[in-house]
Amino acid sequence: MFDYHVHTSFSSDCDIEMSKMIDSALDKGFSEIAITDHIDYDYPDSHFDFSLDFKGYQQSLEDYYKAYRNKIRVVKGLEIGIQKHIIKECQNTIMDYPYDFVICSLHGAQKKDLHNGDFFKDKKIQEAYLDYYTYMYHCLKMFKSYNVVGHLNLIDRYRKYMNGPIEYSVYSDLIEDILKMIITDGKGIEINTSSFRYNMEVLSPTMEMLQHYKELSGEIITLGSDAHTPDYVGYKFDYIYDLLKNMGFKYITTFKNMIPEFVRI
DSSP, rough: EEEEEOOOTTSTTTOOOHHHHHHHHHTTTOEEEEEOOOEEETTTTTTTOOOOOOOOOOOHHHHHHHTTTOOOEEEEEEEEEEEEGGGGHHHHHHHTTTOOOEEEEEEEEEEESSTTGGGGGGOOOHHHHHHHHHHHHHHHHOOOOOEEOOOOOOOOGGGGGOOOOOOOOTHHHHHHHHHHHHHHOOOOEEEEEHHHHHOOOOOOOOOOHHHHHHHHHHHOEEOOOOOOSSGGGTTHHHHHHHHHHHHTEEEEEEEEETEEEEEEE
């Protein structure tokens, strides 16, 4: 197995040493673990500091890659939160170090945070979804220095801020445009199993999005637990492998030097 979304104490929302996360994957028989700590420039909620000690982080990636080389492959990764006004800074960050793998995530939109609910204020549910995915489309049109889009439907995690139901058909055209761009750019999506940890009512991405991706001939898929503690490394991966096989997907993807490699499920 391969867990391609894991955090350590270099992320401001995690206090677990990198070695403990790697040991957890090793104990569970994993072949690879991608360390993908956060960097979110100008995060829209000033109460949270999603900066990153790049010097210490990159040195640790090198050290643990070497220390575990005969046991498990430590993938040198990064999760970068993008916004339209910081695209150049994000691009420069990716160029500063030879990462194996980069997750592109949108933790906010329109300079407003999702987690604290600011993005949803004075918006009906339909407006919120259309605004979020329109913003994502324009960000991905500008930013190409990544491998997969993380938790594509992050907005679903914050349904507590929205009233009423919403049908996929309301924003499915936007999702199609986003997925087409991702595929054309040679990028992919992740399946993020934190949806189970957060007791979301849908997968991340949703089944409709996965089916949409399959119909558009999308192939690049990584699995990520988004774990912030060792217990959740590889969480629910057996279920996701079975799901992908039943949907007709034949491969998952690993990365080396930002280049995808396909592994048969």
